[in-house]
Amino acid sequence: MLYLTPLLAWAQSPQPAKGGVQFQxxxxxxxxxxxxxxxxxLWVERGATLWKAPRGAAKASCESCHADGAQSMKGVAVRYxxxxxxxxxxxxxEQRINACVTGKQRDAALAYESQELLALTxxxxxQSRGMPVAARVDGPASATYERGRTLYFERQGQLNLACTxxxxxxxGRTLLAEKVSQGQPVDWPAYRLEWQSLAxxxxxxxxxYFGVRAEQPAFGSDDLLALQLYLxxxxxxxxxxxxxxxx
Amino acid sequence: xxLGRVQVPPTVKxxxxxxxxxxxxxxxxxxxxxxxxxxxIPINIVDTLSARLDGREIFSAEFGSGMSANPYVVFYxxxxxxxxxxxxxxxxxxxxxxVATVVTVA
Numbered sequence: 001m002l003y004l005t006p007l008l009a010w011a012q013s014p015q016p017a018k019g020g021v022q023f024q025x026x027x028x029x030x031x032x033x034x035x036x037x038x039x040x041x042l043w044v045e046r047g048a049t050l051w052k053a054p055r056g057a058a059k060a061s062c063e064s065c066h067a068d069g070a071q072s073m074k075g076v077a078v079r080y081x082x083x084x085x086x087x088x089x090x091x092x093x094e095q096r097i098n099a100c101v102t103g104k105q106r107d108a109a110l111a112y113e114s115q116e117l118l119a120l121t122x123x124x125x126x127q128s129r130g131m132p133v134a135a136r137v138d139g140p141a142s143a144t145y146e147r148g149r150t151l152y153f154e155r156q157g158q159l160n161l162a163c164t165x166x167x168x169x170x171x172g173r174t175l176l177a178e179k180v181s182q183g184q185p186v187d188w189p190a191y192r193l194e195w196q197s198l199a200x201x202x203x204x205x206x207x208x209y210f211g212v213r214a215e216q217p218a219f220g221s222d223d224l225l226a227l228q229l230y231l232x233x234x235x236x237x238x239x240x241x242x243x244x245x246x247x
Numbered sequence: 248x249x250l251g252r253v254q255v256p257p258t259v260k261x262x263x264x265x266x267x268x269x270x271x272x273x274x275x276x277x278x279x280x281x282x283x284x285x286x287x288i289p290i291n292i293v294d295t296l297s298a299r300l301d302g303r304e305i306f307s308a309e310f311g312s313g314m315s316a317n318p319y320v321v322f323y324x325x326x327x328x329x330x331x332x333x334x335x336x337x338x339x340x341x342x343x344x345x346v347a348t349v350v351t352v353a
Binding site: 036037039041042045046193196197 | 250268272274275315316317319
């Protein structure tokens with residue numbers, strides 16, 4: 001605790017807050033802004049088809065309950081991760097979609113990073129384009145939020161770094177060939193050129209764990225979820241332009 | 248059927264070149280990579296892509312393993328009259344894809 005106190009004193013949230021795309025090259029920014037050329041839109045398109053497709057033993061589609069996704073899903077993605085009263089825990093958008101798939105459609109859960117789950121997530125996230133991140137961390141979500149905050153400031157891995165050391169203390173500076181971002185989780189799921197695929201924020205966070213040579217938490221684990229919630233609260237007010245494009 | 252998109256300007260001028268943009272969803276697996284178990288990942292690439300405007304071929308390409316995943320192709324064409332652009336492609340496993348859009352000569 002003695003050495004933590006000075007650390008917390010200088011580790012303030014970045015001002016002004018900037019989304020990840022602002023740390024990308026002009027080419028990548030143009031690709032994200034280009035409605036046609038943004039490769040993430042391929043997943044959005046597939047998601048729009050899946051939205052209408054009946055699935056599982058219930059032969060229900062997303063549309064059967066939620067009608068037109070372009071209307072009903074407006075502003076939904078920017079509220080996640082969120083506490084879900086029916087499930088009794090904090091879930092991210094992927095888990096919320098899977099709750100519908102297993103519960104309402106009565107089908108096997110979609111695997112993390114599977115094309116179908118990415119497509120549905122991208123489709124839902126797309127409907128919140130231009131809206132500010134608005135995750136709630138009060139009430140039943142507060143314990144998860146606090147856990148996320150602890151993780152964010154906790155050193156880990158062989159490099160012995162915490163998230164804050166790059167994303168609060170050194171954002172905007174150059175790390176190898178890249179600019180260090182503020183670690184704001186807006187625009188996700190995003191198309192990452194390095195991976196040549198759309199990817200969830202969970203996959204991106206796991207890549208950070210890899211980067212500091214720490215053990216990667218599993219997809220859907222409490223640690224990743226807590227970190228996602230903390231980051232969402234930290235990014236409060238930043239505008240989503242999902243699906244994003246990142247190098 | 249594979250997913251793709253094609254875009255042309257809302258209207259084009261007779262005989263003037265216009266831009267045609269094509270985006271195809273495909274992993275474009277090179278065949279040189281190995282998975283986490285060390286097993287070779289078999290090659291899987293789109294090898295031909297062509298575009299026709301009212302049956303007349305206006306563009307064709309053969310891709311190799313150097314193309315990135317989800318290939319993005321831009322080319323120019325001219326039109327004498329309004330018509331339909333059909334873009335077709337196929338990969339080395341015989342999977343085919345097709346998208347079409349209408350070109351309006353104003």
